[in-house]
Amino acid sequence: VDLAIRGGTVVTQDAARRILRADIGIEGNRIRAVGVVPRAEVEIDATGSLVLPGLVNLHTHAAMTLLRGAADDLPLEQWLRERVWPIESKLTESDVRAGVRVALAEMAAGGTTTFNDMYFFAGACAEETAKAGLRGAMGPPFIDATTPEMPPSDILGAARAFARRWSGHDHVIPTIPVHSAYAVSEQGLAQAALLRRETGARIHAHLHETRAEVYETVGHYQARPFEIFSKAGLVERSIFAHGGWLTKGELETMAQAGSSLAHCPVSNFKLATGGWVALPEFWDAGGTAGLGTDGAASNNTLDMFETMKFAALSQKQHRWDATVAPAQKVLDMATRDGAKALGLDAGAIEVGRLADLIVVRGDRAHLTPRNDPVSLLVYAARASDVSHTIVNGRVVYENGLHPTLDVEAALDDAAVRSEALQGR
Numbered sequence: 001v002d003l004a005i006r007g008g009t010v011v012t013q014d015a016a017r018r019i020l021r022a023d024i025g026i027e028g029n030r031i032r033a034v035g036v037v038p039r040a041e042v043e044i045d046a047t048g049s050l051v052l053p054g055l056v057n058l059h060t061h062a063a064m065t066l067l068r069g070a071a072d073d074l075p076l077e078q079w080l081r082e083r084v085w086p087i088e089s090k091l092t093e094s095d096v097r098a099g100v101r102v103a104l105a106e107m108a109a110g111g112t113t114t115f116n117d118m119y120f121f122a123g124a125c126a127e128e129t130a131k132a133g134l135r136g137a138m139g140p141p142f143i144d145a146t147t148p149e150m151p152p153s154d155i156l157g158a159a160r161a162f163a164r165r166w167s168g169h170d171h172v173i174p175t176i177p178v179h180s181a182y183a184v185s186e187q188g189l190a191q192a193a194l195l196r197r198e199t200g201a202r203i204h205a206h207l208h209e210t211r212a213e214v215y216e217t218v219g220h221y222q223a224r225p226f227e228i229f230s231k232a233g234l235v236e237r238s239i240f241a242h243g244g245w246l247t248k249g250e251l252e253t254m255a256q257a258g259s260s261l262a263h264c265p266v267s268n269f270k271l272a273t274g275g276w277v278a279l280p281e282f283w284d285a286g287g288t289a290g291l292g293t294d295g296a297a298s299n300n301t302l303d304m305f306e307t308m309k310f311a312a313l314s315q316k317q318h319r320w321d322a323t324v325a326p327a328q329k330v331l332d333m334a335t336r337d338g339a340k341a342l343g344l345d346a347g348a349i350e351v352g353r354l355a356d357l358i359v360v361r362g363d364r365a366h367l368t369p370r371n372d373p374v375s376l377l378v379y380a381a382r383a384s385d386v387s388h389t390i391v392n393g394r395v396v397y398e399n400g401l402h403p404t405l406d407v408e409a410a411l412d413d414a415a416v417r418s419e420a421l422q423g424r
């Protein structure tokens with residue numbers, strides 16, 4: 001084997017959710033052995049640590065790290081229209097690259113191996129992601145506004161070219177981001193549906209995030225955003241972010257259509273979006289829900305450990321029921337369910353799966369004693385406890401070092417660009 005991880009407690013996240021004391025052998029980009037592993041080219045000593053599948057951030061806007069802290073303590077509509085969109089209108093492709101590099105560094109160091117993105121200059125994001133060796137799902141987003149990248153009339157052509165360029169790539173999964181029912185015209189939705197028929201790529205959209213979004217859309221189009229997506233033929237096998245204002249009936253229809261939810265509890269809390277996604281009913285209907293951080297302008301980190309804890313706690317508090325959203329189910333959301341939503345052969349440590357996994361150090365006071373590894377990961381661990389992040393069989397983060405990314409240069413560049421952007 002090329003890479004061996006030895007001596008760790010392996011939280012496999014397989015069908016039986018087994019937790020094993022085992023070595024892991026990786027050959028190329030796949031897991032080849034779980035158990036006894038021969039000597040490898042690269043050896044990682046995970047004694048005393050937890051080994052688990054890499055985390056999947058199912059909804060983010062990576063480049064928005066540049067806007068971290070640029071607009072806090074505002075309701076979503078005002079935050080978007082008065083602060084975020086005016087700053088974004090001045091973004092350049094180089095700015096987006098700089099923001100994406102910071103996001104890649106933060107995600108790799110925090111155990112995220114795959115992210116599902118939505119932002120303009122997706123080509124630049126794809127190139128940076130491939131260089132850094134993480135996995136990203138993305139594409140040029142459909143939106144009815146002239147972005148710094150292109151006018152709406154160019155999006156279909158650009159999205160076709162993106163899908164062709166990145167189809168089958170190890171690190172980039174082409175998707176069809178559709179901003180939302182309120183920011184995309186009927187024609188844009190029809191183009192997205194056409195592109196999905198041509199490429200089979202997944203739709204990724206914001207849906208029912210706030211009450212205002214739902215009722216303003218009803219006022220304008222006499223239909224709820226979910227109905228608009230349904231009529232456009234966009235609810236099969238899609239990924240919908242937020243969903244706090246979806247009815248239980250809408251969630252059931254979504255589950256039956258094989259669409260997934262990307263639940264973003266931290267961003268929802270910060271923007272005070274109100275309504276809370278009915279996960280128990282969605283699960284009962286057979287739905288798959290993953291977890292997202294959303295962008296760093298509304299979170300303000302890309303920390304999936306914090307997101308897991310928020311997801312569990314917020315459901316319990318909302319339902320007055322501590323048994324709702326147990327730790328094991330929430331860890332599933334961040335690993336195997338997120339991978340399933342993207343159609344990615346990862347999310348569990350099993351022979352044959354893609355080698356996307358992380359090591360979490362156990363030698364910390366807040367991770368002692370180890371009564372239940374799953375409880376520790378969801379309720380006690382922090383992103384800074386990650387010691388190793390491996391994507392596609394390659395180490396992309398190891399004890400503070402990023403072998404695939406010049407982090408010092410990335411952070412300096414982002415700081416300079418963010419300041420210039422605010423003044424532009």
Ligand SMILES: [Zn+2]
Pocket residue numbers: 059060061206241294295
């Ligand atoms: Zn978002």
